Amino acid sequence: MKTEKLWRSLFITGTDTGVGKTVIGAGLARLLVERGLKVGVMKPIETGVVSLCDAAATAREGTLSDGAFLARAARIEERREVIVPCAYAEPLAPLVAARHAARRVDLAAIRRAWEHLSSEYDLVIVEGAGGLSVPIEEGYDMASLALDLGLPLLIVARPSLGTLNHTFLTVHYARSRGLEVMGVIVSGYDPQTTDVAELTNPPLMEELCQVPVIGVVPKRGAIDSPEDAADAVEEGVDMDAFLLLLRGGGQPQR
Numbered sequence: 001m002k003t004e005k006l007w008r009s010l011f012i013t014g015t016d017t018g019v020g021k022t023v024i025g026a027g028l029a030r031l032l033v034e035r036g037l038k039v040g041v042m043k044p045i046e047t048g049v050v051s052l053c054d055a056a057a058t059a060r061e062g063t064l065s066d067g068a069f070l071a072r073a074a075r076i077e078e079r080r081e082v083i084v085p086c087a088y089a090e091p092l093a094p095l096v097a098a099r100h101a102a103r104r105v106d107l108a109a110i111r112r113a114w115e116h117l118s119s120e121y122d123l124v125i126v127e128g129a130g131g132l133s134v135p136i137e138e139g140y141d142m143a144s145l146a147l148d149l150g151l152p153l154l155i156v157a158r159p160s161l162g163t164l165n166h167t168f169l170t171v172h173y174a175r176s177r178g179l180e181v182m183g184v185i186v187s188g189y190d191p192q193t194t195d196v197a198e199l200t201n202p203p204l205m206e207e208l209c210q211v212p213v214i215g216v217v218p219k220r221g222a223i224d225s226p227e228d229a230a231d232a233v234e235e236g237v238d239m240d241a242f243l244l245l246l247r248g249g250g251q252p253q254r
Contacts, residue, residue: 005118005122005123006122006247007037007122007123007246007247008123008152008245008246008247008248009118009123009124009125009126009151010123010125010126010151010152010153010154010182010246011126011127011128011145011146011149011151011152011153011154012024012025012125012126012127012128012153012154012155012156013128013131013132013142013146013153013154013155013156013170013174014128014130014131014155014156014157015131015155015156015157015158015163015166015167015169015170016130016131016158016166017129017130017131019156019157019158019187019188020156020187020188020217021127021128021156022066022069022070022127022229023187023217023223023229023232023233024154024156024185024187024217024229024233025041025070025073025125025127026069026070026072026073026226026229026230027073027217027226027229027230027231027232027233027234028125028233028237028242029041029070029073029074029125029226030073030074030075030226030227030229030230031230031233031234031239032123032243033073033074033075034230035239035243037122037123038120038121038122039074039076039121039122039123039124039125040074040076040078040117040118040120040121040123040124040125041067041070041071041073041074041076041083041117041124041125041126041127042067042070042082042083042084042085042113042114042117042124042125042126042127043066043067043070043083043084043126043127043129044084044085044086044110044113044114044126044128044129044145045084045085045086045087045088045094045105045110045129045136046065046066046067046084046086046087046088046129047087047088047089047090047091047092047093047094047097047129048088048089048090048091048092049065049066049067049084049087049088049089065084066084066127067080067083067084067087068083069226069229070083070125070127071083072225072226073226073229073230074125076121078117081109081113082113082116082117083113085106085109085110085112085113086105086106086109086110088100088101088103089101093129093130093134093135094129094134094135094136094137095135095136095137095138096135098136098137104137105136105137107136107137107140107145107148110145111148114126114149123246126146126149126151128142128145128146129142130142131170132146132153132170132173132174133173143173143174143177143179144177146179147177147178147179152179152180152181152182153174153179153180153181153182154182154183154184154185154214155167155170155171155174155181155183155184155185155211156184156185156187157170157184157185157186157187157205158186158187158188159186159187159188159189159190159193159198159201159202159216160195160197160198160201161195161197161198163186163201163205164201164204164205164208167184167205167208167209168205168208168209171184171209171211181209181211182211182214182245183211183212183213183214183245184205184209184211184212184213184214185213185214185215185216185217185236185237186201186202186205186213186215186216186217186236187217188217188218188219189202189216189217189218189219189236190218190219191218202216214237214238214241214242214245215233215236215237215238215242216236217232217233217235217236217237218232218235218236220232
């Protein structure tokens, strides 16, 4: 008989591209592994990559691809098609990249990868591409994928001016699609900032969106390794409260 999972898996999305989803996902994965959990990771669709043959695969700039970075953070070795079921060379939205490559996104392959990971690991961190309404194929976007996988959302947001609108719209769209929003992590925050917008945005996000801000992760000069990501996330996120959230035991408090 299949037993109920003790831990909840999650889908990480962003209010935009480049907001720090991979850093947050990798940091959380490493910190959870260090707390004794067996963590699976998946980047269902990755664009802008040359090769994803294994965990040592590199992106065009010579740095680890998102999928490889996540796998290294979780300290797992899985086949490429499990960590990144669909990969495209051009750094475009999945629908556009797929059209240019004349190769549709393989949703069945994503489902197979998810079923494998969810059966083998305590929990799985799934990182989307771009924001929640990024198109995957005609009439099917990242929200559709999260919904099909049955996953709650963790939203990564910028700290700067404009983020309130982006975050509110992301939360509103998620709820309109029937998705649960676990909370928001603000990524790239300057602890020394005197900018009024950055200082007031996290509490106002909670007020406007009616979701908890789980953490405020500081900006780093460079994050080149999962260890760097874990250090940044640990500085900004109360991991004990986050573990409680993953157990479905309530919402973390700021």
